[in-house]
Every structure is written in C-alpha cells, then in structure tokens.
Amino acid sequence: MNLLIMGLPGAGKGTQAAKIVEKFDVVHISTGDMFRAAMANQTEMGLLAKSYIDKGDLVPDEVTNGIVKERLAQEDIKEKGFLLDGYPRTIEQAHALDEALKNLGITLEGVINIEIDPAKLVERLSGRIIHRETGETFHKVFNPPAEGYDEKDYYQREDDKPESVKRRLEVNIAQGQPIIDHYRAAGLVHDIEGDQDIEVVFADIEKVLSKLQ
Template identity: 80%
Template sequence: MNLLIMGLPGAGKGTQAAKLVENYGLAHISTGDMFRAAIANETELGLLAKSYMDGGNLVPDEVTNGIVKERLAQDDIKEKGFLLDGYPRTLEQAHALDQNLADLGINLDGVINIEIDPSKLLERLSGRIIHKQTGETFHKVFNPPAGDYNEDDYYQREDDKPESVARRLEVNIAQGQPILDHYRAKNLVQDIEGDQDIELVFEDLKKAIESLKS
C-alpha cells in the first residue's frame, strides 16, 4: 500500500501518520528525514542540498524531487509500501512525483486528506499560552490554567498569535488545494473528518484504506 497523507497545520496529520505507520508497517517518508539521511549518507544530492541549506537558501525543487526519488527506489519501499508525509508541497512537485513513481514502476494507491474547518484550526492553533515565570504551556480552550487565571501572567509566541496562524493557514490552503485537485482528478483522494476523537479519525482512516484495497 502506497499512500500520501495531507492536512492543514493542526489537523492531526502527524498523529495519524504515526498510527498508520505502526498499524500497517509502512515506510514513513518525510522530507525532513529524507534530507537528514541523504546528508548523513553523503549522497550527491544530499551534499548538494546541504550546500543550499548551509547558505541559508531554499533547496530547489529538482534537488528535493531527486532526493525523494532516491528514497522511493530503496528496497524497503517494495517490501513495506510507503506513507509520504510533507511532500509534495506544490503542484510542480506533484507532477514530478507522478513521473518519478512511473519511472520506478510504483503506483500511488491513495491520498488521505484530513479535513477540519480552518476556523476551528485557528482556534486550536492560536489558543496556546505560556506562563511567564514557569514556562509551562497551556491552551485557552483545551487545557486552560486552573481557576480564574490572570492573562497578564501569560504570553503567546509570535507564531501562535491569531494573525500569524491565519496567515499560515491561508498559505497552506493556497498551496494544498491545487495538489488535492490534481489527485481528485485521478480519483485518489479519501477525505477524512478530522474534527473528532483521535481514535475515531483513525477508524475512519482504516475504513478508507480497506476501501482502497478492495
């Protein structure tokens, strides 16, 4: 089984990816892991990626796509199948992935898309607060400090402020929608309701995967 998992920040993609990998024995392929492995193994593309990263520059698509192809060509992919996480990030990368999979004789069986209303994600992601003295982390809605706490005793990181979260969600929606449209045209997308208990999300994921197998 070869799968791609997608979802906006805060949708629980990482949690569900870990459960899928454990349950189905898939090779978990994330861009961060691939880059670290390619650099550690000093592959030609890994060293090239490192040169860009050391210079504080973005790694070009052709290098990223090449590193992904190198990873997909490894023996464990044929044995286990894979769950691709965090790639592709652009429509151009999706087209490159299509070509690389075709070159390797690998079929993509499905795209799991964990859906949550962005307004709910905004609440989820922008609710984190940190106690100024202790550094302890809380959430205004899901894990508030005990009693009637004084908001002046807490602060938010810039990344957690509602305006920053809203921008991040907008960017991810704009990037992700063309990719989803691309895979919907191939009839590969399985939409999963993410605004429910973690175990219920996972049950829906398993049902979607079973439907792909049949």
C-alpha cells in the same frame, strides 16, 4: 500500499500518520527525516541540499524532488510501501512525484486528506500560551492553566497569534488545493472528517485503507 497524507497544519496529520504506519506496517517518509538521512548518508542529493542549507538558502525544488526519488528507490519501499508526509507541497512537486513514481514503476494507491474547517484550526492553533516564568505551555481551550489564571503571567509567540495562524493557513490552502484537485481528478483522494476524536478519525482512515489493501 503506497499513500500520501494531506491536511492543514493542526489537522492531526502527524498523529494519524503514526497510527497508519503502526497498523499497516508501511514506511513513514517525512520530508525532514528524508533530508537528514540524505545528508547523513552523503548521497549526491543530500550533499547538494547541504550546500544550500549551509549558506542559509532555500533548497530548490529539483533537489527536494531528487531526495524524494532517492528515498523511494530504496529496498524497504519495495517491500513495504510508503506513507509520504509533508510532500508534495506545491503542484510542481506533485507533477515531479508523478514522474518519479512512473520511472520507478511504483503506483500511488491513495491520498488521505484530513479535512477540518479552517476557523476551527485557528482556534486550535492560536490558543497556545506560555507561562512567562516557567516556560510551560498551555492551551486556552484544551489545556488551560488553573482556573482564574492571570493572563498577564502568560504570553503568546508571534507564530501562535490568530493573525499569524490565519495567514499560515491561507498560504497552505492556496498551495494545497491544486494538489488535492490534481489527485482528486485521478480518483485517489479519500476525505476524512478530522474534527472528531482521534480514535474515530483513525477508524475512518482504517475503513478506507482496509479496502485498498
């Protein structure tokens, strides 16, 4: 099976990806892992990516696309199939992926799209607080400190503040929607309700993937 997994930050994509890989024995390809492996193995694209990263520059799309193509051409993908996680991030990358898969003779069979109301994700992502003295992390709703805790003893990172979280989600929605539309037009998207217990979400994914097998 050759799959993509998509969803906004905080939707539980990483958790579900790990479960899919374990249950269906496909190769998990995440962008970060790919970059690290390409640089460690000193592949042509890995060395090119390193030259940008070392200068503190953003890695251009053509290099990212090249690293993905290099990875998809490897033997384990032919044997097991893949679950691509964290790519494509833009519609241009989606078109590049289409082209790479076509050139490699690989068919994309499904896109798992984990959906959660963005307002709920703001609550989920902006609830993180950190204890000033110990650095221990808590969540105001899901994992609060002891009852009656003093808020002055805790702080929030800038990234975790509601305004920052909303902005991050808005950017992700703007970038992600054209990609979802692109794959939906190809009949590949399977929407999964993400605001459920982790095991229930996975059971829904399992039903979809069992039909694709």
